[in-house]
Amino acid sequence: AQSVSQHNHHVILSEAASLELGCNYSYGGTVNLFWYVQYPGQHLQLLLKYFSGDPLVKGIKGFEAEFIKSKFSFNLRKPSVQWSDTAEYFCAVNPALSFGGYNKLIFGAGTRLAVHP
Amino acid sequence: GAGVSQTPSNKVTEKGKYVELRCDPISGHTALYWYRQSLGQGPEFLIYFQGTGAADDSGLPNDRFFAVRPEGSVSTLKIQRTERGDSAVYLCASSLTGVDGYTFGSGTRLTVV
Numbered sequence: 721a722q723s724v725s726q727h728n729h730h731v732i733l734s735e736a737a738s739l740e741l742g743c744n745y746s747y748g749g750t751v752n753l754f755w756y757v758q759y760p761g762q763h764l765q766l767l768l769k770y771f772s773g774d775p776l777v778k779g780i781k782g783f784e785a786e787f788i789k790s791k792f793s794f795n796l797r798k799p800s801v802q803w804s805d806t807a808e809y810f811c812a813v814n815p816a817l818s819f820g821g822y823n824k825l826i827f828g829a830g831t832r833l834a835v836h837p
Numbered sequence: 838g839a840g841v842s843q844t845p846s847n848k849v850t851e852k853g854k855y856v857e858l859r860c861d862p863i864s865g866h867t868a869l870y871w872y873r874q875s876l877g878q879g880p881e882f883l884i885y886f887q888g889t890g891a892a893d894d895s896g897l898p899n900d901r902f903f904a905v906r907p908e909g910s911v912s913t914l915k916i917q918r919t920e921r922g923d924s925a926v927y928l929c930a931s932s933l934t935g936v937d938g939y940t941f942g943s944g945t946r947l948t949v950v
Contacts, residue, residue, distance in 0.1 A: 724879075754938055764880070764928070764941040771936075810879050814936070824870060824893060825939065827879035 724813050726828035733801055733835050741796040741831050743811030750816040753794040754825065755785055759807045767809070770794065781805070806835045839863075841942035843929050849948045850919055858914040858945045862931030869912050870939060871904055872928040880928055886912060887935070919949045 727742040745751065755767040768779025775787040785796045794811060811828040842861040850856050862869050867888050872880035882896040886906045897903070901919075906912040916923055926946050930939035 726879075729877075752936060756941075763943040764930075766938045766940075769938050812879075824882045824885050824896075825880075826882065827872075829877070829879045 724811055724826050724828040726809075726811055726831050728831045729829065731831055731833045733833070735803055735835055735837055736800045737835075739796070739798040739801045739805070739833070741809055741811075741833070743794045743796065743828060745792050745794070745811075745813045745826075747792075747813060747815040752814040752816075753785070753787060754812040754814065755779065755783070755794075755796050756810045756812060756827075757807050758810070758830075764810065767796070801833075801835050803835050803837050806833060808832045841929055841931050841940050843927075843942035843945050845945060846943065847946045847948075849950060852919060852921060852949055854919050856916050856919055856947065858916075858927050858929075858947070860912045860914070860929030860931075860942060862910060862912070862929070863933075863940055864910075866931035866933050866940075867909070868932040868935040868939075869906060870930045870932070871912070871914050872930065874926045874928055874944070876925075883914070883927075885935075916947075919947075921949045923947060924949045 723746050725744045753770040756764045757767045758764050767783055768777050770777045770787050778784045783798050787794050808830045810830045812825040814825050844859045869886040871883040874880045884904050885893040889909045901917045904914045926944040928944045930941045932939045
């Protein structure tokens with residue numbers, strides 16, 4: 721079945737540690753890729769997105785993600801996390817439709833990140 | 838408005854009752870989406886509107902769920918004969934093109950007791 725997999729459900733880091741959150745998808749065709757973040761008590765917000773071109777995408781707050789087509793992956797990274805990065809992170813895939821255009825976002829189950837000072 | 842507005846923010850209802858959840862998208866956004874998020878899960882797609890019409894309703898779990906968007910702006914998600922398993926956060930999102938990512942509302946937390 722087509723799906724989006726996030727390997728880590730919970731990640732605990734100390735401030736200044738490096739972060740990498742895994743995301744794999746199983747769609748075979750063209751996709752747009754997204755990472756969303758949900759801070760405690762807030763709504764989902766777009767962190768970054770990839771449509772085409774340079775597979776290394778930079779987003780807000782120092783986050784970046786790398787699209788590796790051969791691995792069907794779109795991992796999220798940050799060199800040095802802060803306490804304020806404590807949140808839940810969702811990978812999402814927007815598969816192209818067979819007849820053209822795009823339809824709906826398919827989300828992974830999310831990764832809950834806790835950063836300790 | 839400046840963002841996607843969802844009302845009510847919280848709804849507690851008894852099993853078997855009917856509920857309506859409202860979504861007011863960003864002005865000018867033609868694409869509108871409903872998602873459901875259960876505890877510990879990612880958002881699960883329910884239905885997608887392009888303008889007034891439902892372009893994809895494949896995510897609606899059964900015929901107790903229905904959504905409308907009669908004038909191409911505000912949308913209402915309707916749930917009949919609610920069950921305890923319907924308890925979740927119902928999210929609405931809108932998008933200008935459907936391709937550029939969505940803007941989400943804060944959601945309606947539905948609790949069926």
